Amino acid sequence: LVMKDNASTMCLMDVEQACREAGIARHVLRFSSTITVDDAGPSSKTTDKLYQMIKSHLDDFNVHLIDGAINVESVMVNVDCSENDKKNILVSWTNEDEELGSFILKLLQNMGR
Amino acid sequence: APTAVQTVELMPPSIKQRKPSAYTWGTLDIDDLLARMSSEGILVAKPEPDSNGNCVIHLPKEDTLIQVEPNSTHIFCPDEALRSKLRTILMRCLNKF
Incomplete structure (x- = not known):
């Protein structure tokens, strides 16, 4: 909620726009962590499994799978093929989505246990 | 192997509300960051600044960048406890609203 014109008007705007109008330079904190898993087959197959799993745990969110990457808000999940059927899963999120990002990281760290 | 059926993780209700803890702004003071990291016992290799105002800080022991x-x-x-500690330190170094 932003007050403008000497508090004569109030309006709702997203944080990026509010910062632009107020001349505030955002400083974006992003965290990344990698998990290694054993999963035979192509990376796309592992990505599909992760996509289904994340979607099943996050009913209230829009989970997207675009160009091989899974996106939920600012959280990004990418699968890279390593060696001997090992896959590296990169999980990345911004500070504003700390709870969501760390939840997804924990979810992926605990899968199959 | 990743198998969804074996995973039982409950989502904390606060995630659904999606209320960010704080928005950070401004420029990070590297010396302040390093001093705070040092006071928390986090030892770093020599920071590598460049001419564009960027800087890379490497923690070789912890495989952290x-x-x-x-x-x-x-x-x-890769270490959740260290990441959480670094997050707390960074939040103290930056302006917030």
């Missing part, structure tokens, strides 16, 4: 740019900081950290 901090890439600082004028308007962003990216932390690559």
